[in-house]
Amino acid sequence: MIRRLFILVLMVYATDISAQRTSNQQLYQTLDSLIANYDQLTAEKEHRVADIKEGVKGINLTPEQQYDLNQRLYDEYVAYKFDSAFFYIDKNVKALSGSKDKDRFASSAVRMAHILAVTGLFDRARRLLDQVNPDSISDQQKIAYYNQQSELNIYRTEMAQFTPYVHDYIQRAQYYRQLVIKIAPEDSYDHIFNQATYTCEEGDIDQAIQMLEGYLPKLQEGTRSYSIVTSTLAFFYQAKQMYEQQERYLLLSAISDERSAIRENNSLRSLAEILMARGDNDNAYRYLYQAISEARFYGSRIRMMQVSHMAPQILQLYDTERAQTQRRTTLLLIVISIISLFLVGIFIYTLILYRKKHAAGLQIIEMNKMLAKHTEEIESVNTQMKEANRIKEEYIGRFLELNSMLLSDTEQRLKQLNRLAREHKLEELYAELKTMEPVNKGIRTFHSHFDTAFLNIYPHFISEVNKLLTDSNQFTIESNATPTKRLTTELRILALIRLDITDNQEIADILRSSITTIYTYRSKLKSKAINKDSFEDDVRRIATY
Template identity: 30%
Template sequence: MYRYALSIIGGLFIGWNICLAATNSDLHSRNAEGGGNFDPLLTLSQDELLRRLDSLVAERKEAIRLKLHRIDTYRNDLHKSRTPRDRYAAALHLYNEFQKFQLDSALRYSDRLETYARQLGDPQRINAARLIRCKNLIFLGMYKAAADQLEAIPAHGPEFDSVDYYNCYLKLYHTMAQTAMAGPLQREYRRLKGLYRDSVLLVVDRNRLTCTLMRHDKRYEEGGDPQESIRELNAFFSRNDNSTPNKAVIANSLADAYGRLGDDEQRLRYLTLTAIYDLEVPSLAYSALPRLADLLFRRGDLVRANRYITRSLDDAIDCNSVNRILIASRTMTEINQSFMQEIARHQHRLYLLLAIVTGTILLLTGILVFTLRQKRTIKQLQTQHANDNERLRELNERLSVINRQQETINDELSKANTVKDKYIRHYMQLSTLYINKLERFRVQLFKTFNTHGLDRLLRELRSPSSTEREYKAFFNEFDTVFLSIYPDFIEQVNALLHETERLKSTKLNTEFRLLAVIRLGITDNAQIAQFLHISINTVYTYRNRLRNAATIPPQEFEKRILEIR
């Protein structure tokens, strides 16, 4: 199960790299044609690279502090922005910062991007914001929501970005195939992924990094020549204008290609480079570090493997990536089991040495020293094991909290759908009723004109009695509908008022009807006056009187009204 989980990480990261390349990586690789700075990491030996990675793993707090400082700068830019165009640019910066750092925040800013794009009236930006949200939903495992979002995007027009659009579908089916059980459904997902990958290859510029990554993925899945992938990827990797995220994508793909060749030394080197680039960004949603931990674990470097997987688990928790939390937990469990086996081996040696002690007194002192050292090692390993178990317990509690939050959200959505259905039903009934009344009124006026003439017709039209009757009927219908949805409204409002101001009736009066309108989200005095057929001054007077009659601070009264369920 653990090996299967690690294979899923690798596969998911390939698909994720390809999708990111279409929107982020090529933006950097097309900006310059050489002339940058040479990457000094490429001159380091494998041991030096691992020591550099050890330093980055240890400096986690400082890297996150700098990342948050950069995020705060962009947030200030967003607050200072005065035009939708500036807000869109600032929100895009914030999304790029959060997309591999905090998934929930990234989703929030992807929603803002669409809002600002709509304010600009820019169809191209609207589609780009939708595609950004799709990628985030896929990474969060919300496949149905991502598919619905993609289906809603018009696949035509000058604002249509075919490369990014096909990339999103490729990412969706790739992820679903990797997480599905082996069988016909998984094969179908892989087939669809291959179709969209071929679609991207048809429309993407062959000089872009995306095209090279697509060809590498095709060879990786179809058993093509990994040497060809290495040649093409090295051509991009040797360029001096690559950004750090670009280098991480290319290095990770090179690690996969060398892994397919069976060259574990080169695979180790490029996985180490990928992990360094990820932590320099810094990114909290990555796969290279846990894969590197697994490779080092199989090579016997347990201490470094444990340090790397612990960092991976901490980052996955901070990123709120449930899938990566589970995968890192499985890896940590495997390493813990190895520690337990190491403890068992030490104990076996200890018993063997104690048996030899009985044969000779001359070796007693040496064996005793060795025994003490072994006991100290065992104690350290047991302490480490206890700490890891405590971390796993905290993780389980965190997952339980997430599940409870999800259940609460589902309940609230169900209630909201019920309220919506009731409103729609009553709105349709009321609309039909007023259409019928208008028809009857028209027939009555026609009869009045034919029977009594124009003077009688004018008197009927000038009479306000029919309008008052309709308003009274409308208010009765409104009260019935509102109290059916909020049956405890009168009781909950009375609890906020002094005894003398409470409503004794089971029906709404004008003041309580005003509060009902506020509960529906209408807070503007002019809109309330128009709805209730009263003057704005009357609305202002009623609101002030109700605030002053409350048992709570006046400024809190209407907030509590809005919270009534």
């Protein structure tokens, strides 16, 4: 019973730690709510664009005004609907082709190149960018031009995965990132984002994360920049194999995309991959279906190709589950049939026993007399056992108190984390999630209760252990021992062995230590024993009093 209680306390404690690391549920609820309102958010986006068009209806616009209107409509459609964005920016490119206004042509060409790259028309995007001479445009347009050159090469790496050309595209992207870093203001989005992605590619992922996380509070959720930065942070954390943080930033990116009707996105697909790997096939399929719908709505061939690669995997998982369900159903029918036959056999056997009942009556009376005698003996033993149990139950309460205290501390901590998440205090929330002090405090409290309870049940345990050790290796016994006395790590290991917990991994899990440490301590203790071969068996035979 004591062993089961220790394991129960450990399981509750481990569950509390796990609950602290899975704080993304609220973000999933927010994302699901936005997906449920997909049609409403789309309608709001269409209404905003319609207002812009309605505002100039019936007005004769100058070429400059028409250029600005086309740019504005492009910006509305760029991450929403490909064909509309292409339509308006194509007007500007054609109107400015051969124009002396190099800045305006560069601005339109860069935007057109982005649209072409998104849909996989890389050669056309490159040829259009080749028409821009970066030496003849302003620094602002140079930044946009270099950003687009970098983006084009990044898109090419996505399509050239597992080919020898990936490295070349990455190096080209790094080259253009350096050009942006040189001319963009140090506190600008372009400078910080390019510096972070360049730093990450060079191998310093921690510095890249620090840069983007420091800049993220300056961005507004729902903007394209916010979605890109959070998605990039998710990629950085994936590279560090910190999958909970990766999932968190993917959720923030997807929420930002859905809130602003950004249909050219990649976060939902990545979340679907995570959920599929976790075995949550229903939600993985739901997010993948949403990603496919948005990619089809936008018209991005790259995104459609990416999500289409996952569809067969989802279908295969569903087919596997359906086959397993069918096999379980067949097995259940077989088991039910066997049980039915077994019940028929029991019924027949019961009839036979009923016929023998009268003949066995006298034997039962004699047996009852013997049972009555044995019952008296059992009652005597039970009386002794109840007395011993009352002593141990007094100390079981101590662990129930520990369990209650840990649950209370966990509840308070969860309330604090929920409050920080609700108030969007992300830095404080991250600091709270990162600290290990609650865990360390819980471990200290657990050890204290364990030591006190164990020494109350086995008050002479240390002196009995000393009898098994050589004179030079015995443990010191305090003459003024108090109820708060503590065991050393070595004595805790022996205490768990006395409780019949002998597996190194199980001991390591309870004491929050490594299995190597536990193995080392046990080896040293055996080397100190008088009888090394039977030392642990002798420990298990130590009496309560």
